[in-house]
Amino acid sequence: MARAAYLAKLREAIATGKIREKPEYGILEVREEVQVPVCWKEKTTRKKEDGTIVISWKDCQGVTTYTPGEVLFPYWRKASEWEFQEWEILPDEELKRRGIIRKNGSFYVQIVSRIRDLPAAVRQRVRHIPAELIARKGAESVIPGDAQIMGDYARRLNRLVDEFLGFQGYSPSLLKKASGVLKQTSAILKNKRTGLKKKALADIRSVFELHPDYFEMPGAISTVMTDLLGQRAINYKMAARSIILGEKWLGLMNEIEIIFRNAYERLCELAAELGKPNVEAVRLLDIAREARGIWIHLNQTVHFDPYYKRIREDDFQGLGNVVRHAEAGKGNTVFNLIKRAAAKLEAVAIGEKVSLDEVQKRREIFA
Structure with missing residues (x-):
């Protein structure tokens, strides 16, 4: 799959009219085929004879082609490890020229993803993204999404805190139970990229590494629970924004x-x-x-x-x-x-479409 290009790389095509911005919908339309050179780095590791791990970066190049018919969606992404290393030495003027912003010690850049057609873009925003963030409902079952999983584990941690607060004295069995629940929580947070999930994982690791006093455990567990609930709230906000954007794209389809x-x-x-x-x-x-x-x-x-x-x-x-x-x-x-x-x-628009009624019903969930 072709790598997504930085939005800054498309500015020339936008200026010449090959790509047109549609700011009211937050998307770009391709009026002529555009080929954009893309560069990135791949991380490689090598173990020396003495056991030392040597990390190096391999320069990679390619070309991404954007064609008429595709829906181009620019969005902000946090810098990857190699991008951060490269960008932290650049002056502010160069960062601005590349469309990169510096915020809270990190870098962010707009990249351009593409969706094959407008109905697929609407389905992605109205159905798929909210399902991943919240829950996917089947005919007879519900597959929990990220927010629901965060909420379930937060409730488990809350019950654990109640047990600590309700028990008078020291309980080895309760301490063992807390260790088990925290390990399970840690397992679901591995390889998660959002800030609050990373913080929750770090907080859990602190519990195992620092071995807080038995009576400090409720506070340590509550910190993790707060992180999970914060992520849950973010997921609901993201789902709501996704559906609102999908509604705009559905309006464009109808036009x-x-x-x-x-x-x-x-x-x-x-x-x-x-x-x-x-x-x-x-x-x-x-x-x-x-x-x-x-x-x-x-x-x-x-x-x-x-x-x-x-x-x-x-x-x-x-x-x-x-x-x-x-x-x-x-x-x-x-x-x-x-x-x-x-x-x-x-014969246009034959097949299943997201309806305005479906959008409105999904929006009501987040009203």
Whole structure:
């Protein structure tokens, strides 16, 4: 899979109009194919004879191609280990030129992910991301998401604190139980990248490394619980923002489909008129010019799949030649070109879509 490019690398393509920003939707549309050089580093480790681990970085290069039809979504990402090492020595002017910001001792940069088409982008925001963050509901079961898991473990830790506070004196069995619960909590936090999860994991490790006094255990456990609940709150906020963004993208889908529907209905009307006998040459030319105007309008306004893919097919692109055929008096050819183009628009948006009703129901969860 091609590596996502930094947004700063697309600025030239944006300036020349090959890629257009749509700030009201937080996305980019690709109007012409763009190839962007990407560079990164891969970490390698080598063990010396004396047991010492040597770490080195291998320079890697590639090209990422963005094509019309894709939905490009810029988002902020925290710097990786190699990026941090490279960027911490750069002056502020260079960081600004590269679109990098420094915040709380870390670096952040916007990268551009891509989604194959607009319906997939809506499903990702309305269904998949909230399901990963909160929970995925099946017909007869619920698969817990990240927030639900955080909440479940926070409740276990809370019950553990209550047991410590309710027990008068020292209890080796309770201490052993606490160790088991903290180890289980630690297991679910391994390889987690968010700040609060890393902090919770560090807090758990402190318990095992520092061996706090028995009567200090409730406070240590409460610290971990606070971290988990903080992450749970963040997950709910992220899920809510994801659904709101998905609703905006659904609105864009509906706008495009209205354009298609209006174009389809008008092409059908023009074809019906051409199906009548004795259409005058002047009227034939007017009809052809109007059909070509529809062709121009859709080519200029539609750049997201699956809609873009439809209008790029030969049966629709044939509308670009209707005026020439009308000028040659080929009424039957004009009729067939318009009819085939209308058929392509009719088939648009076939398949399951996220509905506005579904979006509203999911938003109510976070109201």
